[in-house]
Amino acid sequence: MGSTSGAAERAKPAAGSARPARRRLSVDRRREELMAAALELFSKRDAEHVSIDDVASAAGASRALVYHYFGGKQELYVAALRSAAAQLEARLRPQGGERPLDELACGLTRYFDFVEEHATGFAALLKGGPADRSGEIGEVVDAVRHRLLKLIMKQMRVEEPGPVLRVTLRSWIASVETAGLDWLERRDIERPELERMLIGQMVALLGVAAEHDAQVGELLGDLVRDRASRPADRPSSGSDA
Amino acid sequence: MGSTSGAAERAKPAAGSARPARRRLSVDRRREELMAAALELFSKRDAEHVSIDDVASAAGASRALVYHYFGGKQELYVAALRSAAAQLEARLRPQGGERPLDELACGLTRYFDFVEEHATGFAALLKGGPADRSGEIGEVVDAVRHRLLKLIMKQMRVEEPGPVLRVTLRSWIASVETAGLDWLERRDIERPELERMLIGQMVALLGVAAEHDAQVGELLGDLVRDRASRPADRPSSGSDA
Numbered sequence: 296m297g298s299t300s301g302a303a304e305r306a307k308p309a310a311g312s313a314r315p316a317r318r319r320l321s322v323d324r325r326r327e328e329l330m331a332a333a334l335e336l337f338s339k340r341d342a343e344h345v346s347i348d349d350v351a352s353a354a355g356a357s358r359a360l361v362y363h364y365f366g367g368k369q370e371l372y373v374a375a376l377r378s379a380a381a382q383l384e385a386r387l388r389p390q391g392g393e394r395p396l397d398e399l400a401c402g403l404t405r406y407f408d409f410v411e412e413h414a415t416g417f418a419a420l421l422k423g424g425p426a427d428r429s430g431e432i433g434e435v436v437d438a439v440r441h442r443l444l445k446l447i448m449k450q451m452r453v454e455e456p457g458p459v460l461r462v463t464l465r466s467w468i469a470s471v472e473t474a475g476l477d478w479l480e481r482r483d484i485e486r487p488e489l490e491r492m493l494i495g496q497m498v499a500l501l502g503v504a505a506e507h508d509a510q511v512g513e514l515l516g517d518l519v520r521d522r523a524s525r526p527a528d529r530p531s532s533g534s535d536a
Numbered sequence: 537m538g539s540t541s542g543a544a545e546r547a548k549p550a551a552g553s554a555r556p557a558r559r560r561l562s563v564d565r566r567r568e569e570l571m572a573a574a575l576e577l578f579s580k581r582d583a584e585h586v587s588i589d590d591v592a593s594a595a596g597a598s599r600a601l602v603y604h605y606f607g608g609k610q611e612l613y614v615a616a617l618r619s620a621a622a623q624l625e626a627r628l629r630p631q632g633g634e635r636p637l638d639e640l641a642c643g644l645t646r647y648f649d650f651v652e653e654h655a656t657g658f659a660a661l662l663k664g665g666p667a668d669r670s671g672e673i674g675e676v677v678d679a680v681r682h683r684l685l686k687l688i689m690k691q692m693r694v695e696e697p698g699p700v701l702r703v704t705l706r707s708w709i710a711s712v713e714t715a716g717l718d719w720l721e722r723r724d725i726e727r728p729e730l731e732r733m734l735i736g737q738m739v740a741l742l743g744v745a746a747e748h749d750a751q752v753g754e755l756l757g758d759l760v761r762d763r764a765s766r767p768a769d770r771p772s773s774g775s776d777a
Contacts, residue, residue: 458724459733465718466711466737473710474703483699492700492748496707499740507733 326364329354333365333375338413342372373431376420380439383409387446395450396522399497402446403471403490410475411486418479421472443468451514459508463500470496567605570595574606574616579654583613614672617661621680624650628687636691637763640738643687644712644731651716652727659720662713684709692755700749704741711737 332354336345347368351358365371386405389398410417420436447464448456456464471493478489498519505512573595577586588609592599606612627646630639651658661677688705689697697705712734719730739760746753 458722461722462715462718462725462730462733465714469710469714470707473706477703477706481699481702484703488748489703492703492744495744495747496741499744500737503733503736503740506736507729 325356325360329356329361329364330375330378333371334378334413334416337372337375338379338416340415341419342368342416347371373435376432376435379413379416380435383439384442384446387443389446389450394521395452395518396494396498398450399447400490400494402450403493406471407475407478407486407490410479414479418476421476440465440468440472451518453514457508457510459504460511460514463504463511467493467497467500566597566601570597570602570605571616571619574612575619575654575657578613578616579620579657581656582660583609583657588612614676617673617676620654620657621676624680625683625687628684630687630691635762636693636759637735637739639691640688641731641735643691644734647712648716648719648727648731651720655720659717662717681706681709681713692759694755698749698751700745701752701755704745704752708734708738708741 329350333345333350336349336353345368347358347361350371351361354361361371365374383406386409387402390401393401420432444461444464447468448454453460474489474493478484478486484492498515501511501515501518505515570591574586574591577590577594586609588599588602591612592602595602602612606615624647627650628643631642634642661673685702685705688709689695694701715730715734719725719727725733739756742752742756742759746756
């Protein structure tokens, strides 16, 4: 998937390439600054309490410039959401070299870091709260869920899941989302304990799935054996293995 | 909660009681007919493909009448959603006399009946799809989730859940919602098998929770013992047992 969109990006710039590269860079940078300011605000407040003026003043730009780059508040919100989704996915990219369940646990910690940093925005989005929620926003949310599914499948070395495994992994992702919302609302469980519980849930859900699909049984056997018997025989180096 | 809102309802009607009862009844009935037509349409098509004219013609009423009762399409959608939520809750009300896990299984079957009947509307709503989705809609969805949580707690004879049990039950509800969406999209698992898997998930999730909270361990012990040791000592009356 990454390579497809990469190809699309390489194919596109021809249209805008009449402008000199330096100007283009500064336009991109200005847009990024506005976006960062918007994302910061949308992360901390409900969308209905963020105005174009707030974003302009946080970025030290004019209201007109924000309109110029994004069109309006709804477009700005969608753009900020896409940017947040891209950040989340970048953070969850496997570091490589770790065993699947450990990798999953690391990813979960990074997911909760993200939830904590974008607390208000995350809660408002997933509760279905923002006043001006369009189909486009639902699409971004669904696309993130879909990519998390792909990512987890990759971590588990699964190419094409059968129906039972697919439902199970989607259910677990929904579980994690809900646990994130609950934690933001109540914060009456320590985060590390909640994360351990969610990893335990994954193993337990796979156990249930294994009763309905022998392929999942094999996968689960590999995962648990892998975790239990193999010591850290690879250097857990940082770069993607 | 039930008794509080009941009291509020009893306190309210005074304001509208100037009209004679007969006229009031027929107004209510007309509104119900329009609502039933709207719900039928919203269940089968995406909200953006349902017009006020469609609703009027399905109910054999004028466009003006629909506007008169509901104001506009967004209000009509929200009203239809509230009506669907009330229907769902009515169906899930425990029949009584069954053991908690059996009661849960019956409730799950009725939940999936509902999902199947309102297929398109359910999928569009929970995927975050409808083009004109307001905070009010998110609130209805969250209120349903909250009441499902209360219902399941009641079935399990739990008064006030600790954090671990609360997160676990919320996670399971999210799992069921997601499984419902997945089933509507793919239908590559038989519904009874999926339902059995979800009940298995509940037991497994409680097992994980029990590792983090002794109270859940006791609860789970009761549930499983209850299911395993007690034969059908009460007549399992009712066609849907």
